[in-house]
Amino acid sequence: xxxxxxxxxxxxxxxxxxxxxxxxxxxxxxxxxxxxxxxxxxxxxxxxxxxxxxxxxxxxxxxxxxxxxxxxxxxxxxxxxxxxxxxxxxxxxxxxxxxxxxxxxxxxxxxxxxxxxxxxxxxxxxxxxxxxxxxxxxxxxxxxxxxxxxxxxxxxxxxxxxxxxxxxxxxxxxxxxxxxxxxxxxxxxxxxxxxxxxxxxxxxxxxxxxxxxxxxxxxxxxxxxxxxxxxxxxxxxxxxxxxxxxxxxx
Amino acid sequence: xxxxxxxxxxxxxxxxxxxxxxxxxxxxxxxxxxxxxxxxxxxxxxxxxxxxxxxxxxxxxxxxxxxxxxxxxxxxxxxxxxxxxxxxxxxxxxxxxxxxxxxxxxxxxxxxxxxxxxxxxxxxxxxxxxxxxxxxxxxxxxxxxxxxxxxxxxxxxxxxxxxxxxxxxxxxxxxxxxxxxxxxxxxxxxxxxxxxxxxxxxxxxxxxxxxxxxxxxxxxxxxxxxxxxxxxxxxxxxxxxxxxxxxxxxxxxxxxxxxxxxxxxxxxxxxxxxxxxxxxxxxxxxxxxxxxxxxxxxxxxxxxxxxxxxxxxxxxxxxxxxxxxxxxxxxxxxxxxxxxxxxxxxxxxxxxxxxxxxxxxxxxxxxxxxxxxxxxxxxxxxxxxxxxxxxxxxxxxxxxxxxxxxxxxxxxxxxxxxxxxxxxxxxxxxxxxxxxxxxxxxxxxxxxxx
Numbered sequence: 001x002x003x004x005x006x007x008x009x010x011x012x013x014x015x016x017x018x019x020x021x022x023x024x025x026x027x028x029x030x031x032x033x034x035x036x037x038x039x040x041x042x043x044x045x046x047x048x049x050x051x052x053x054x055x056x057x058x059x060x061x062x063x064x065x066x067x068x069x070x071x072x073x074x075x076x077x078x079x080x081x082x083x084x085x086x087x088x089x090x091x092x093x094x095x096x097x098x099x100x101x102x103x104x105x106x107x108x109x110x111x112x113x114x115x116x117x118x119x120x121x122x123x124x125x126x127x128x129x130x131x132x133x134x135x136x137x138x139x140x141x142x143x144x145x146x147x148x149x150x151x152x153x154x155x156x157x158x159x160x161x162x163x164x165x166x167x168x169x170x171x172x173x174x175x176x177x178x179x180x181x182x183x184x185x186x187x188x189x190x191x192x193x194x195x196x197x198x199x200x201x202x203x204x205x206x207x208x209x210x211x212x213x214x215x216x217x218x219x220x221x222x223x224x225x226x227x228x229x230x231x232x233x234x235x236x237x238x239x240x241x242x243x244x245x246x247x248x249x250x
Numbered sequence: 251x252x253x254x255x256x257x258x259x260x261x262x263x264x265x266x267x268x269x270x271x272x273x274x275x276x277x278x279x280x281x282x283x284x285x286x287x288x289x290x291x292x293x294x295x296x297x298x299x300x301x302x303x304x305x306x307x308x309x310x311x312x313x314x315x316x317x318x319x320x321x322x323x324x325x326x327x328x329x330x331x332x333x334x335x336x337x338x339x340x341x342x343x344x345x346x347x348x349x350x351x352x353x354x355x356x357x358x359x360x361x362x363x364x365x366x367x368x369x370x371x372x373x374x375x376x377x378x379x380x381x382x383x384x385x386x387x388x389x390x391x392x393x394x395x396x397x398x399x400x401x402x403x404x405x406x407x408x409x410x411x412x413x414x415x416x417x418x419x420x421x422x423x424x425x426x427x428x429x430x431x432x433x434x435x436x437x438x439x440x441x442x443x444x445x446x447x448x449x450x451x452x453x454x455x456x457x458x459x460x461x462x463x464x465x466x467x468x469x470x471x472x473x474x475x476x477x478x479x480x481x482x483x484x485x486x487x488x489x490x491x492x493x494x495x496x497x498x499x500x501x502x503x504x505x506x507x508x509x510x511x512x513x514x515x516x517x518x519x520x521x522x523x524x525x526x527x528x529x530x531x532x533x534x535x536x537x538x539x540x541x542x543x544x545x546x547x548x549x550x551x552x553x554x555x556x557x558x559x560x561x562x563x564x565x566x567x568x569x570x571x572x573x574x575x576x577x578x579x580x581x582x583x584x585x586x587x588x589x590x591x592x593x594x595x596x597x598x599x600x601x602x603x604x605x606x607x608x609x610x611x612x613x614x615x616x617x618x619x620x621x622x623x624x625x626x627x628x629x630x631x632x633x634x635x636x637x638x639x640x641x642x643x644x645x646x647x648x649x650x651x652x653x654x655x656x657x658x659x660x661x662x663x664x665x666x667x668x669x670x671x672x673x674x675x676x677x678x679x680x681x682x683x684x685x686x687x688x689x690x691x692x693x694x695x696x697x698x699x700x
Contacts, residue, residue, distance in 0.1 A: 050647050053639070078649035090644040094662025100645070103658065108649035143662075160648060 001199045002026040002049075002168050007060035009048050009224075018044040020224035021060065026168070031200040033210055035235060036221035037243040042203045043087060045221075046172040049201075050084040051077045064168060079111035081167030085157040085174050092144040097156070100144045101126060105163055129162045133189050150177030151186075158189040169193070170201045175209035187212030207239035222246045262297055264318035266290075268437075269404055272321060276407050278376035281384035289403035296397040308582040308614050309524050309553040311398065314496050319467045321405070322350035322436035329431055331461035332357070336427075341455065341675045343422040344369075346410045349429050351440035351470075353408050366418030366450075372409035372441060383411075386443050386473065390502060392557045392588070393528040398498045402471045406441035409470075412454070416447030416477065423453035423485075423673050428470065432462020432492060441471045448477040448506070453673055456486040458499070465494035465521070471502065478506040478533055484513040485676055488520045489683055493548060495521035500528070501540075507533025507562070514671050515542035516680050517552045518687040527556040531565040531593070539568040543664045543680070545687045546579030546611075553582035560593040563623075569600040572667050574660055576607035576691070586618040589626050596621075598628040605637055605663060657688040 002025065009019040018041045026032045036042050048055050049062055051074030062069040069077050092100070106116045117125075130140060133155045145153050154174055161169055171190065175183055190200070190213050202213055210218075210232065218234040219226045220243070227246050228234065258266070269290050276286060298315055299306035328349060336357055339345060343362035346369065347354045353371035363369060376383050387403050389396070410426055430438055444454055456472065476482050488499065497520070505511050517523055529538050544552040558567045573581035583602040604613040615632035637659060645655035664684045671677040 050643075052643050052647075073652065074643060074646035075649050075651045075655070078647055082647075084647050086644065086647075090641050092641055092644070092659065092662065094665045095658055100648075100658070103650055103654065104645075104648040107651060107654060111649065111651075164649065 001028045001065060002201070003063040004049075005061050005063075007045075007048070007062065008058040009044060009055050010058060012054055012056045017058075018055070018224055019048070022221075022225050024219060024226055026199040026201055028167075028199055029196045030217065031194065031202060031213065031215045032217045032219060033202045033204065033215035033235060034219050034221050035204060035238055038205070040221045041224040042221055043172055046084055046170045046201070046203055049170060050074060050082055075107065076111065078164070078166070079108045083161050083164055083166035083169050085154075085161060085169065085171045087173040087176060089145050089153040089157055091146045093146050095144045097140050097142060097144045098126070101160065101163060104160070108164060125163060129159050132192070133159055133162075134185055135159055151179065151182035154178060154182065154186050155189070158186055162189065162193060167197060168199045168201070170203070172203050173205065174202070175204055175206065183209065183212060207235045210235045220246050259298065259312060261315040261318040262294075265401070266294065268318065268321055272405070276405070277373045278380040278383060280380045282376055282380040282387070285384045285387055286404045289400040293397045293400040293404060296395070296400070299397050305396070305555060305584065308580070308584070309522075309551065311496070311498070311524070314522060315467065319435045319437045322352075322438045322466075324352050325350060325431060325433070329433060329462060332429055332431060335429060335459065335461050339425070339427065341423060341425055341673075341679060345425040345427060347427045347429065348409065348440055350431050350436060351408055351428070351438040353410060362422070364418070364420055366415040367420070367424070368413035368415070370411050372411050372443065373407060375411045383443075386475070387441070390504065390528055390530050390559070392530065392559045393500070393502065396500075396526070398469060398524070398526070399471065399500050402439055402441060402469045402498075402500065405439035405469070406471070407439070409440040409442040411442070412444045414444070414446045414450040414452050417449045418447065419451040420453065423455045423676060426454065426456045428456065428458045430460040430462070430466045430468065430495070432460050432464045432466065435464050435466065437467045437469070439469045441473070443473050443475070445475045446477060446480040446482050449479040450477070451481045453483040453485070453676070455676055456484070458486070458488045458497075459490045460492055460495065461490075463492070465492040466497075468495065468497040470498070471500040473502040474504070474511065476503060476505045476509050476511055478508055480506065480509045482509070482511045483672055484511070485515075485671060485680070486513070486525075487516040487680065487683060488523055489516070489518050491519055491521035491523070493521050493550070497521060498524045498526070500526050503527075503529045503538070504532050505529065505536045505538055508535045509533065510537040512539040512670065513541070514667070514680070515540075515554075516683055517542070518545040518683050520544070520546070520550055520552055522551045524553040524555065528559070529557070529567075530559040531562045534562045535564045536562070537566040539670070541568070541570045541667050541670050542572070543667050543684065544571065544573045544581055545664070545684065546573065546575045546581055547577040549578050551580045551582075553584070555582070555584040557586045557588065558598065560587070560589045560596045560598070563593050564595045565593060565597070567596075567598040567600075570667055571602045572664055573602070573604040573613055574607065574664065575604060575611035575613060578610040579612070581613040583614070583632070584616045584618070585630065586620065587628055589621040589623045589628065591622040593623050594625045596623060596626040596628065598626070600630040602632040603663075604634045605660070606634060607637060653691070657685075657691070660688055661685060
């Protein structure tokens with residue numbers, strides 16, 4: 001499904017190289033976790049997959065079902081099935097949450113050649129998804145993410161993920177800023193979306209999130225590369241021994 | 251001291267000739283004729299406003315007006331475009347139409363004029379009550395030096411005069427629609443007067459549009475005389491202008507005690523536009539707000555210059571202007587707040603926010619606070635920024651194509667000002683103008699907006 005080969009990336013207009021020949025495969029139905037210390041390039045990886053423009057790809061490729069994502073703008077990648085749940089979801093004052101959700105869903109449908117969603121059907125879907133994530137209707141009437149707590153913002157990300165039904169979900173530090181209850185709600189939301197035809201890339205510092213979203217594979221990232229891959233037991237080992245061994249290996 | 255007689259520009263000479271030819275026929279005898287002559291003499295002494303005058307620093311009318319266009323004729327036959335435009339008019343129960351600055355009873359709709367509202371054309375009022383009108387034409391102290399306003403006083407032959415009786419509360423806005431026919435190049439000079447009685451409540455919506463191909467030189471003023479306890483809302487939308495049209499819109503307001511005045515101005519496809527406002531707090535415990543949205547592209551220019559004169563204590567003033575500028579557009583915000591020595595407890599807040607969408611766009615901000623009282627709260631802030639690349643990426647990562655993502659962010663930016671328009675139908679029309687302007691944008695090439 002998602003295939004990253006020898007990805008080498010630097011910050012645009014700077015010499016700082018962040019990703020150094022990273023290769024990674026996430027199969028359909030698989031939940032892959034990426035763990036690594038601060039500054040190892042985890043967030044950069046998620047931004048580069050989603051199509052942020054602040055980076056320059058020096059080498060390598062990113063394929064989604066064989067399609068080269070690097071040739072597409074962020075909106076086309078979203079329509080192709082990529083969804084990035086942001087570590088820090090943006091506040092957009094003046095844009096009503098419902099207006100945004102409808103615009104996003106219909107833009108993707110349009111890009112895929114599907115008919116626009118009619119309002120009653122749209123509202124039905126939003127309400128159902130909101131209810132299952134414990135999102136109050138009142139929140140949906142507010143401007144997008146404005147004045148939301150950290151937990152509310154993360155739930156809103158998962159709501160969008162549920163509504164947009166992507167094939168490849170990337171969760172960037174989704175556990176940061178969440179208390180235990182919010183973490184459980186968010187993890188339940190993600191688990192409910194696990195499906196045979198959908199892959200997940202879960203980026204996190206801590207083992208904690210992986211107690212709730214149990215991964216199939218765990219990759220250790222250090223200095224812009226994957227330095228070790230294994231099963232879910234690798235996360236436990238990292239929790240115990242830390243990243244030090246891998247920092248030196250890289 | 252040597253007396254320096256400045257050289258007159260071609261346009262100034264033409265204006266002098268026009269005034270000499272027109273003054274005998276302009277409505278209003280007696281005191282009004284004297285006022286016109288004094289106003290023109292004042293104009294001649296000063297000439298057209300130019301950039302060496304601090305208040306006109308960014309809009310050099312002297313160089314913008316190379317030649318004075320001939321005064322607009324009264325048109326016997328109007329182009330179809332006028333009727334087509336009138337058919338689109340949806341807001342308000344009462345509408346007054348000025349065509350090339352001349353009141354058109356046939357196009358106006360006064361059938362629904364509520365009780366307590368008196369309405370007549372300025373030409374009629376000048377003929378019937380020249381002395382009273384002359385008194386209403388006198389510029390407030392803060393505007394007395396403005397030679398564009400002098401020109402307006404000298405030439406304004408028509409407009410609408412509204413009188414709202416004390417205690418009258420109007421549910422529907424009163425619409426003043428000014429159409430430039432654009433049949434030939436013409437100078438259009440008009441003035442409307444709105445006298446609001448104590449405790450009355452009214453919304454006046456001015457729409458200024460052009461329906462033909464020829465540019466114009468427009469000098470329009472509206473003056474509000476607001477009695478104690480009245481609540482007045484004013485909306486002005488200047489849209490669909492020819493790019494070469496040069497326009498001065500003056501807003502004058504004298505605000506009584508415990509009264510409120512809120513003005514919202516929208517400029518889109520405005521050509522070269524100067525919007526100047528002169529507000530005076532004549533009584534205590536009054537509130538006034540001036541807000542607006544300016545959408546500028548190509549070589550468009552919009553100058554918002556305002557003076558808030560807190561001549562009474564316990565006054566509150568709010569100013570909020572948002573500019574979205576692309577191409578080689580230029581936005582100007584000059585805000586002056588004067589707090590007189592006895593005007594204690596004045597509360598003023600002034601904000602100007604601009605988004606520049608490309609390198610050629612320009613915004614000038616100049617706040618001026620002249621505070622002579624010691625117990626006041628006055629603040630100002632100005633921001634000039636590009637569109638937020640992080641916000642755009644977030645929206646695009648959800649599947650919105652760049653033009654749509656940009657339009658959403660920009661409409662939200664402007665929408666925060668439109669929110670202050672109380673009348674829902676009017677607010678929707680303002681937002682439709684914003685959306686139409688955004689829809690005209692071409693998507694920025696990849697990477698340029700970041």
